[in-house]
Amino acid sequence: MTSSRHFLRLALLCQLFFFYAFAVSAQGTQRLTVRGVIKNDSGQAVTQASVVVKGQTGGVSSNDQGQFEIGANPNAVLVISSVGYQTREMAVNGRTSLNVVLVKSNASLDQVVVVGYGTQRKRDVTGSIVSVSAKTLNEVPAANMGLALQGRAAGVEIQRVGTQPGSNTVIRVRGERSILGSNDPLIVLDGIPFEGGGLNDINPGDIASIEVLKDASATAIYGSRGANGVILISTKKGRSGPARVDYNGYAGVNHITKEYPMFNPREYTAMRIAANTGYLNDAFETSNMAKGVNTDWQKLMYQNGFQSDNNLTVSGGSQDGSSYSLGGGYYKESAVLPGEDFTRYSLRATIDTKVGKHVKVGLNTLNSYNETNGSQFLNTGAMFNMLAASPLYTPDSGGITVLSPYGNTDDKNSTYSPIFLKHNNNSWVDLVKRMRTFNTLYAEVQIIPELKYRVNLGLNYRREEDDQFKGADTKLTPSFFRPSQGNTASVNNKEGYGYTVENLLVFDKEFKGGHKLNVTGLYSVQKDISHNTAVSKDSINADFIQFYNLGLSNPSNNVKPVVSGSDSTWGLISYMGRINYSYKDRYLLTATGRIDGSSRLAQGHNYHHYSAVSGGWHISQEKFMESVSFINDLKLRVGYGETSNQSVAPYSSLGNVTPYNNLTQPGNIGSTIHYNYGANNIVTGYNLLSLPNTSLDWEYTRTTDIGLDVTVFSNRVNFTADYYSAHTRNVLFGLKLPISSGVIGNYVSNIGEMSNNGFEFSVSSLNVSTADGFTWSTDVNVFWNRNKLTKLYNGFTQDIGNQLFVGQPLSAIYDYKKTGIWQSGDSAAAAGYGAKPGWIKLADLNKDGKIDPNNDRTVLGSSQADWQGGMTNRFSYKGFDLSFVLYARMGGLLVSQVYQPYADYLSILNGRRNSVKVDYWTPTNPTNKFPSPAGMLGSSIGLTTLGYYDASFIKMRSINLGYSFDAKVLSSVKAQQIRVYVTAQNPFVLYAPYMREGGVDPEATAVGNTGVQDPGNLSRRALTIGLATPPTRAFLFGLNVRF
């Protein structure tokens, strides 16, 4: 295992070296060939160049012939810029026609990147920022940008948290700093924080670019919100020119990549006998065994899914700098299990316009509505019943669906065949509807040429309704979800809204002698309010009512409506100032200060100020570097700063007394403390849930970042490497107290310190570019993060109850160490430990002759990857383009709850149900993998050790093959661009030890416990695999058209 991991690492490195070697030897030329008025130094037209009147905002872009038109004073100065060229300023001097020649710059150094509260040339950036373009994102078609970003940006770790359509992703920038607080990066959409979760609300097709701010010098401007990194999403804007219509879309099918391996009838029967629990084949199963019945329930249940995305955009603008972009999107994905799908409708509009010469206003509105079916209760229920079904039962008998194909009486009485899920005659509803409107209005005044005032107003409203209905069970309509029970329904309405007001003053001036100064000042206020009301009810009068009118139901004792609600409001006040100074484009300095006040923390601890400073040095511009000709640019960046995390839930400092009994989700049936004195006097009870913490404080993170940006070989290869070290103090944590303290809920407090160190490396290289138009380019990124808890409160070195271990990552797994299975010859030794042959053999770490939890458990590993990375290769020739995207996550410990017998009940081997195929011990099969079924049932310790696997894997994310039609075809249909492509999404897994052991997919399906029984030793940060719909492979056909 280890050797193959090293081999793969080596292979990747070899490929990297191969690229550079190739790049040095290849002699390339520029490949742009269009004509225009803006031309490059090779005489080629430059399209999409930005032309702005100096001192004003907005501007126009050159068209496909390089032409542009802009209104300007006779004495105005035009600033002309384009990616890959040095920005040029030209005085108009009364002329009406200009020929502009742009000189190629150092690769993309003049590319403008979005930084917090403004933009900067990449050349001037001193923080650690990674940009991802729309083009890169589109290479991995997905429902949300998280999935498309996976493995595409160094230092950005993305884990999916479900396999159903519409499931979300967990995004981590440079690891985790908080245990309790959110580790989610701040998402800023067109300048306004995107609150309330739900990346699914954003149509990836609307995204023009994503910038991830990673180090403190870049994120300190977001102060208390910046500790987890900041993801800035820019949506597509209009540009000047006649209206242009873009259509992008794809459609295709997806299907299961691997079934769960289950016991066949012979193995199933053998397992039951080995279990010796008395659950044996019933008469029906015995006769079917003789007939050779072998039902593959998965094959019967899985179907082909469908995936389609459609985006239509109209954009344009006038010559005076006003522009618009309007778009609509439709995304639909259905899954391999019946009843699961995700649909999104989105509409957006961006308008920027000028009022007079000095004022610019704009509105950006993003609206989406999405529906997810099957995310609340369908998935786990369906999967378990399907896998547990007896392979010796046929799905139907004499044309009638077998009601309960289970070889166990209890299941037969309470569980129905999954086949009923295939015919949903409105007998269940599992629907989540979300609506979001996200609006940003800005106005900008150029007070004097150097000074600009801008106000941003963000208004955000989101609404979600979760509807559930499970129909009544009758002889004619068996109810899969309610065997022998009446119907039940629930509705949960959630609403959230918030506003952000930002006032910005920006001073920008270039002084004589090469001094450039940019000063930004900000005052902002943000408030967010959310609330929900949930109602559930049984005994609805007729199934067709579903959840629509819960009042139409019987008012008996058993069926009282359950009503609950919650509220959450928070506010944030911020002041920020930033200075960017550069001298001769050679020495760069950024200094930032921010003061934040947050409502979430205890009174008196509300405010904190943050500061950061960073510097950059273009070493390549120094005299002593002139002789090193193959280096086009070499920049050293150093930054240091402080940010914090205020992401504790509102009201965390207040403590909580509630009627909630901790038995289920608040608002569900049976979740409230109730009692009755006699049959009719029903009362509610209250108890202390959590303690107040009057000294709850911010969690601070100080980060040092050292980075190097290198461009070499005629701008063909760009390297970026960053080393960072982050130190977090006052780590926020919800301490689980010993229950003898009498407090159930976690105590939110500041418990210690932790560090995150890491290294990120990315390279973009143009490997081959031939005269006849063949190109091959590669993007590679490799990164790792080392997370470590460095200090715990009161000098403690470990807190087992809370899974905290000094010197270990937060996701550390603390458990017994399985050394194998007690073999037949070991019976005397086994007996010494109270075990028998066939039982799990655990390491007696303190060698005291017994296995006990106080001495024989240890940290086995953690979910932390040794390294992660991604690689994208792109080839183009004539009209063809081919790309493939690889993603690797190597090392770490995976917790598969599928193989933890009491977590998912899928490997419990007690004979009641069919089981996931495991190599269990018998006297004639002396394996060291799984205990004998009887041995597993006899021992209650160490069973969790069966679920630990190597978490490494390398996956092919997507393969895309496209063809762009040439000018002749385009002109015949009056189109500017037509590209057709096919994509294979998740086509195969290259390497995954977990799959070799039988697992269906090496990628985690969740974080923390997902099983039925909590094994108790699972860090809330551990990556886990639970019982979920297996992953799918999709084949898509797509079309990009522009008119």
Place this chain on the structure above:
Amino acid sequence: MKIRNSAIGILSVGAVLIGACKKILQENPHTVFTAAYFTTPDGLQNGVNTLYSGMRFYYGNMDGTIAFNSGTDESTLGDQGYNSATESNFGDYTINSSNGHNNGFWSNSWPNINLANAIVQLAPTAAMDTATKVSIIAQARFLRGLYYFNLVQQFGAVPLDLGMGELVFNQAAYQGFNRLPTDQLFVKDYKVIIADLSYAAQNLPDQRPAQAFKLSKATALHMLAKAYLFRGYSAAKAGTDYDSAYTVAMNLISNQSRYGTSLLPNYGDIFKEGNEYNAEILYSVERIPGDQNDNEVLNPTSFDPKTNIEGNMFTANYQNNYDIPRGSGHFPCDRVIQYMRPLRQLTPTPYVYNIAFIDKYFDSRYDNTFRTVWLATNNNCASAGIHTGDTCYVLAPSNAYADSVKALGTKNYAIVKPDSFYTAKSSKVQLYPSLRKYDDNKRTGVSDASGRPTPVCRLGETYLLAAEAAIQAGHPADALPLITTLRTRAAYRTGISDLGARQAGIMSRNTGTAQAPVWTAITVSDMNLNFIMEERTRELYGENVRWPDLACRGLLVSRVQTYNALGGPGIKATNALRPIPQTQLDAITDADKAKYQNAGY
């Protein structure tokens, strides 16, 4: 001009929007209550409600039923209990600190104890009338006393200081565990239990309402007598404990009309469905039939921590184990509401039907405690002559009886001899006498939990406590009339005409063997602890007292070794205390966890 106007306009809009200011840093939650709620009359009452509701974690649910009943001389594991590690741990004494049921019993107690501390501490300052205040404090103290009493019976010494001082409402994030030294703490624990129950016995109302189980002096006296008695057996004993136990119990027995309680004439009526609020039962943990939500049951078929499934746990596999004729695969009984869900967790040991209940004729308690006859619920066995409603299984009272019936050759039903009843050591036939005290026909689903109240204590047991106290205090002559009262009551059966003869007959005991009984009249000389323990089986089987009864009297090891073939081989003296759960030890910050653990774990 125009530009300037619009610029000023925008600037002033910005300025107005800034106005929001500091106010937004104040938190004004609408749905969050703080601990100050427990200084209000509503808060105190709602706190007391929680303490009552918390008893659902012990009585009727799985954790409590197992801890109170499993692994005794009376009960061994049913086949399903045998097949599950967490349940079998209790039955064969392989229990370790990771056991989930043990953890449930422990964990669910503490938040309620802390809440009781809060009520006792905060109620005096609340603005409410004195009578209500005293009533609230008395209820809280009784319940705190009972929570502690249950914990002490299972775990030995348990903390009185939860973080901010003994019996103080803990609001500190305390990560210690004030359990040491255990011997001193154990003495203090009993002091607190007796003080709380004494306060309750003085300040609660004399009687409970007729149709509800609110706490009363009657209940407190019963529990106080038991606490004195148990302390008398313990290392914390005070010289006067047995006398105190006798005095307190006799106070209740002698003043039954004042305390609104009395023995029912028919033992069979005590647990009869629909008769839950009868005068003999002093206190039950209440639930409402069929009311999932108010019973805090998440899913009526599940085994959630507050769910009442005790009746199901004692139910044999009447459903698909014994086919008629044998080998045919035809089973005469479906799973029906009437016969409960066969969860087969707990099974009576042969001691119950061969020794304690060797007299099944005069003593009606056997038939009133166990279901031994099942009627067919289907026509599956029609070929064997058994149709719906016909008798299909009979668990014979004795081997001889079974042989005589079989010899007749006229019965279609299966007759099962006591020596082939299921026990964990003879697992083929999964039929055994099934506890019927908790039968619930008001359940909506066959596999549903019960909504019946679960008795915690009843006057019948008070007689036994008083009798035992008299014996231990050295005046056994006072025990005999109490025993006589209970036994003569047990002779009653509905429809009999020879009550007098039966009442005479029941006052004898077997001095021979199970096979060849010799009946001898019961006299004062029989008044000893062994007799009391057998009488407690006859009177209280399945009533959630047996394990502590054995453990606290120091009888656990000897009686389990004598009567429980599964539990006997593994049991050790240290098993008289349960292990402190590992979750508790893991959560404390002291690295030396072993010193807090009970010996032997």
